[in-house]
Amino acid sequence: MGLMSDEHFTVDGTLLEACASLKSFQRKDRGDEPPVDDPGNPTVDHGEERKNETHASTTDPDALLARKGSGKEAKLSYSGPVLMENRNGMVADVGVLQAMARPSARPPW
Secondary structure (H helix, E strand, O other): OOOOOOOOEEEEEEEEEOOOOHHHEEEOOOOOOOOOOOOOOOOOOOOOOOOOOOEEEOOOOOOEEEOOOOOOOOEEEEEEEEEEEOOOOEEEEEOOEEOOOOOOOOOOO
């Protein structure tokens, strides 16, 4: 129908916060050890460094720890890229992907 240009596109996106709390982001190798205190509010080592390689959410295992920029807090998130056609301002494609490990990573378009 000729509604879109085939030359002028932009990819932009944001982080979509997952429906999982940071308390669910536990060590992958912890096994079935019972928590020390109340099971609804397990003891958390606030000095422990949490990484996607060593930790995973028990409620949403596909969510990854990511931040919008340097100095911002890390949250369990997904990436929400949008492919825009610039000439007419139309959305050509959208996606929900695992959060990107580094800001320079690109969507699969």
